[in-house]
Amino acid sequence: MAIKLNVEGMTCNHCKMAVTKALTELEGVSNVEVHLQEGTVDVDYDETKVNVEKLKEAIEDQGYDVK
Amino acid sequence: MAIKLNVEGMTCNHCKMAVTKALTELEGVSNVEVHLQEGTVDVDYDETKVNVEKLKEAIEDQGYDVK
DSSP: OEEEEEEEOOOSHHHHHHHHHHHHTSTTEEEEEEETTTTEEEEEEOTTTOOHHHHHHHHHHTTOEEO | OEEEEEEEOOOSHHHHHHHHHHHHTSTTEEEEEEETTTTEEEEEEOTTTOOHHHHHHHHHHTTOEEO
């Protein structure tokens, strides 16, 4: 499963790393790509192991808003 | 000794933490305050132990430009 999330507030490479790390640490997430300029995050995940709500929570826990 | 440095590119709290940490780790630096919105960093330091060039280097090593 692949999803593109719109994430507000990611401004620099530290943000990129924080979001990437938080998502890749989730069971079932196989790939993460943060696009700073677009304000988006592409996530590949196994929907039998994780869901969109969990992805959003992981991002929000880092201090960013998911739209 | 106290100095206010103008630093470009600090955008978020991760930046603030990175700059604060890099400076406070320097021998002779006693206090650091990063002002994200102003793009400034206030540093209190002992000029017998460290100099402005070293402060600038520490910030630049984190990927920011000191003006």
